[in-house]
Amino acid sequence: MKRCILIGVLTGLTFLLPIQAQEQLPVLPASRAADLEVLTLLLHESPVTEAYFSTTGMYFVTGTLDNKLHIWSAGENQTRLRGKRLYMLENYTPGISLVGFDDRDRYLATVLDTPQIQIRQADSGDILATFSLHEFPISEIDFLPDNRLLSRDLSDTVYVWNIDSGDLLAEHKNILETAFSASTYALLNYEGEVKLFSEEAEWVLPADADGLIFSPDGNWVATWGKQVMIWNADTGEKLFELADLSVDQILWTPDSRFIITQTFDTAEIWSVAENPGEQTDVFNRPGNGIETLMIAPNGKIAVTVDRDHRPRLWRLRENGEVAQIGSLPALVDRISISPDSATLVGFEVGFETQFWWADTGFKGGETRLIPDSAIFSPDWHLLASRSDNVVAWYGLPSQEWSFETAPIGHPKRRSYVYPIPSEDQPFIIGLDADRDFYGLARTYDSAWVKIVIEDATIGWVQTETIAVQAELTQLPLVRTGRLSPGNKNTGVLLAPESAGDASLPGCLAEQTVVILSQHHQNYQIDCGAVQGWIPIHQVELDH
The missing domain is CATH 2.30.30.40 (SH3 Domains)
Incomplete structure (x- = not known):
């Protein structure tokens, strides 16, 4: 199962699952932050608005302001190098279009300029299926097991499709929220009722819920609203209830043994596996409250970010107790944790990116990146950062790397x-x-x-x-020339063969110019200060 969302950044409670690296390439540790190098650049003709890696890291997707969606190769295979643009799709709209991959990066689902879903072959962009029942803009698409796809629109209608046959399998109205495990999906409707759907059966949970989340192993469902409830995902039976506990969000530990309930100013840990419903500890943080809480994949380290952007490092013990290791000396917008749980990266409010050892909080190094644009590949071999129309891929130097575009x-x-x-x-x-x-x-x-x-x-x-x-x-060759002597300042036309004297000031006589294009008897030139059009007879070509 793979959940596909609007390209962008998710905030709130998060857990990270370990990802197996497919190749023997260097994963970035805190101690080698200073060795980070630009490995390749992805160049676009228009500013990049959004970017992210696919599920396994085989592909990289960029959306640009000129309404194009670019699919790049991020994992090497026998027929292409990393950083090769595989294809482009038209009619992309920043902040509206939806893009997502299945769990093995075989399929790409896109919603571009119409309420229509297209399933594509991920490596080629070829359309395999099209789903067109939605009458309202689509807000969510999710891959489910057994080649199924779930979609939801702004009327909160949910459809479930068979990707192979194109058949509509189910329709659900008034859906407030969705959640997924490897074998089951759950729908929360406006009445607070939760329905679980698996291959074998369907259950209705009388949860009176505002939100829900599956445990990482898929065995349990946590719901919250006026109270917190834990349900068996296989049978629909309630394990325990925390009455009169109103929370904002719930987070599971990676081993599914504990839940963490979060309110504005605190987070509490509750046992699920042993002594269900017993509180084991509290993240004590008076003052500004907790904005974000993350658990490392090994389940032993937790990181909180206060509402004043200050990160704190915690040790999570086997019995569910927690102890603060210390505060990290930075103000961050967000935190990332490496798949091996060894490294923390804090993207600062400024442009510094800090690397810390996860077990101690000691600083390993730093680099300068635009914080709201930097993202790691799933295996942490690559770190991508965008600036204007360029995306840079950073990593550690290795002979294993091969890129379509190399430094000149x-x-x-x-x-x-x-x-x-x-x-x-x-x-x-x-x-x-x-x-x-x-x-x-x-x-x-x-x-x-x-x-x-x-x-x-x-x-x-x-x-x-x-x-x-x-x-x-x-x-590629570029033609250059010099403006003919004479006038001290040569006017540059706004358009070729402009009527009258409509021009821009800026190019000096005998100045070097770059010839960008030609239209009849005019050159489009760049003289550094301005770009525009000028009659051919005013330029002496160098070649």
Whole structure:
């Protein structure tokens, strides 16, 4: 089962399950944060609005402001390298479109510009099935076991489909919330009634609930509302009830032995496996309350983030008792825990990303990333961060890595990036030696190379100042020229063959310009300060 949601960030209580790495590649430990390198860049023609890895990490999805959905290869196989764009889908809408993969990354489900679900072959984008019964915008799609799909729309109508046959299997009205295990799905309706559906049977739980969640092993269902109840997911029988306990959310420990109930200012631990319903401990945190609580995959470490963004580290014992290890010296927007439970990463309110050892809270290192855009692959081999129209994949250097786009070089010494292939204009940024960059184009004489770096800075560097790691002749050629002498300042047309004198100021006579395109008797040029159109006779081409 795989739950598919609107691309974005989920907040609240979270648990992480261990993920088996498929390849012998380095997982990032706290001690090697300083060794983090940009491994490749994913370039787009428009700013990236959302991005995430697929269920197993085989694919990477980006949505862009020009209404395109890009599917990239993130796991290597025999026919493609990592970072290769496999295909694009049109009619994507940021914040509205839905995308999700099944648990083995075989299928991709998409909802783009209409209330219609398309099931695609994940590696090719080929459409396998289309479901079109929804009359309202679709708000949720979820893969279920046995090649089934669940969908819900804004009228809170839920449909269950057979992916293979395209048949509608079930329809449910007035559904407030859904939940899933490996073999069962549950629906909570407006009346607070919970229905469990499995292959063998169907149960109705008189829970009077506001929310529900399955245990990680799928054996139990926790519901909450005016009281907390724990139910047997196989029989529908109630295990115990915590009367008059109103909570905001519930979290299970990874071993399904305890639940943690959260309210605004505290979190309490309750036993399920032994002495059901017995309180074992409380996360004592007076003051600002708990915004987020996470349990490491090994079930031994917990992390809370206060409402003032301060993270705290806790040790969770076998008997359900908890002890605070200490506060982490940072203010964070969110926390990630590695699959091996060894490393914590805090994405700070600023641009620093902190790495700590999970068992002690000691700092292992730091790096600078945009905090609200950085995400790990499921196996923690890759860390993706987006900036404008560029997504950078970070990781530890290894000979096992093979990418579609590799760095073209790095500066021999401190070098400067210019807006055009000339020193006529002030430089954009200085690059320190050994900072890798990626090639976009070159001039005819290869004296200048157009580059891009991970923060989306794009410009030109002189070839003589860089150590080249790839064959420059593989880069596309860009025509350059000089504006003819005469006028001190040459007006640039807003559009080719513009009527009258409609122009933008900005290009100096005899200045180097880049030829972007041609339309009849006009060149589209870039002179660094401005882009626009100019009559051909005002440009002397270099080649």
